[in-house]
Amino acid sequence: MDRKQAEGYVLEFDMRINNLTRIVNVHQQLIEEYEGRMQLEPWYDGLHFWQDAEEVFGLTLIAFQNYINSSIYERKAGGKPLDSTIDFYEIGQKINNSSITNIQLIVTLSNYYKHRDDLRPLQKHTTKVLDKLDLAYNIETSDGHKFDPPDDSPITLGVEMLSKDYNLLEILSKVTSWREEIWKI
Secondary structure: HHHHHHHHHHHOOOOHHHHHHHHHHHHHHHHHHHHHHHHHHOOHHHHHEEEEEEEEEEEEEHHHHHHHHHHHHHHHHOOOOOOOOHHOOOOEEEOOOOEEHHHHHHHHHHHHHHHHOOOOOOOOHHHHHHHHOOOOOEEEOOOOOOOOOOOOOOOHHHHHHHOOOOOOHHHHHHHHHHHHHHOOO
């Protein structure tokens, strides 16, 4: 085995999965806690739940994106089979018979979450995926403000596309399966 092969085997070992799993577990517990609050606290209704849940979903998506991009960098260092990072995003299971993969949606939702309040327009890669999946964003009100209702936002609807039950651990499983898949090419 030469040095490059040895480096590839070391990089294939997933050193980030334990921390990501811990983050996702905590975030899943928060979602479950918010669901319980709706039963216990009369003032905490669906609107409060979706506002809180959207924040947790957004932070989880950022953690997934970091893991995805780090996995791509490791894979490229272990023997670059694809030219572009975007090529790696296009590997894997598609969303609802579309041309968009789970990974593309996760990265798009993460970018949307991070930049949704920016004064400049969203990047074209972000809007392209949102448009292809009919996820409306930056809805303009009559007074010119832009907003996304939390129960109907791209984040909430996108997470539902990834897991009908909004189960972050199910999405984690899809991400780790994708990582295994990119090491097979």
